[in-house]
Amino acid sequence: MATDESRLREAFLKASEGTSITAHATFQPFKEFKTSWSKMGDSAEFKVTDYMRGAPQNVLEEFAAHLVPRVGATKSHRAKYTEDIRTYLKSDDFVSRNRPLYLARSRNLAYTMRGRHHDMRASYDRLLSSGLLPHIPNTYITWTARPNKQRLGYCSMLMRTIAISCGLDRAEIPAYVSDYVLYHEMLHMQEGLTFSGRYHTPEFLAKEALFPRAQEAEQWLHRAALLE
Numbered sequence: 348m349a350t351d352e353s354r355l356r357e358a359f360l361k362a363s364e365g366t367s368i369t370a371h372a373t374f375q376p377f378k379e380f381k382t383s384w385s386k387m388g389d390s391a392e393f394k395v396t397d398y399m400r401g402a403p404q405n406v407l408e409e410f411a412a413h414l415v416p417r418v419g420a421t422k423s424h425r426a427k428y429t430e431d432i433r434t435y436l437k438s439d440d441f442v443s444r445n446r447p448l449y450l451a452r453s454r455n456l457a458y459t460m461r462g463r464h465h466d467m468r469a470s471y472d473r474l475l476s477s478g479l480l481p482h483i484p485n486t487y488i489t490w491t492a493r494p495n496k497q498r499l500g501y502c503s504m505l506m507r508t509i510a511i512s513c514g515l516d517r518a519e520i521p522a523y524v525s526d527y528v529l530y531h532e533m534l535h536m537q538e539g540l541t542f543s544g545r546y547h548t549p550e551f552l553a554k555e556a557l558f559p560r561a562q563e564a565e566q567w568l569h570r571a572a573l574l575e
């Protein structure tokens with residue numbers, strides 16, 4: 348049976364056929380889903396996100412075919428992922444293979460929904476019973492380990508993971524404030540991976556504004572950013 352490494356090499360060599368370069372590739376344990384490359388003469392070395400390790404061969408080949416033409420391209424071309432790549436990246440198989448690794452590589456997660464003062468499970472249940480959200484399956488939700496002031500809420504749609512800054516887990520901050528931040532991130536999760544690069548569309552903002560105390564929550568978030 349071919350190893351993941353040999354499958355990857357094969358995919359990149361195949362993608363090199365008919366181009367002016369020979370592409371070599373190895374997996375790299377980047378925390379984020381990314382691939383880098385360097386070109387030396389007529390060969391290119393790709394460091395490919397190891398989250399692609401378990402991908403089916405046709406997906407690896409299409410991924411290589413997506414990347415190889417970008418080497419030496421004079422202008423950045425915004426080629427889209429193929430349907431097979433998109434389907435794989437959105438699959439439960441991709442998430443279950445890679446999320447544990449992604450979580451282990453994350454440095455600021457508490458790995459629990461239960462905070463000292465507020466419970467994200469209770470937040471989620473309130474959002475559900477208010478009718479603002481349907482059940483959104485396969486979503487990992489956690490507090491951060493340390494307050495993150497730049498990002499009070501963070502969402503990886505690829506890894507189906509949401510982190511809420513524990514700076515909001517304070518007795519003096521009402522629970523609806525972290526509910527609101529979770530709601531925002533869950534709206535992203537509901538939309539899922541779109542590959543469009545557009546996140547806060549007018550439709551998104553219209554849904555966000557349905558949160559009953561959105562304005563007050565926003566005021567709290569400005570205040571929370573100033574708290575120690």
Ligand SMILES: [Zn+2]
Nearest residue numbers: 531535546547
């Ligand atoms: Zn957002």
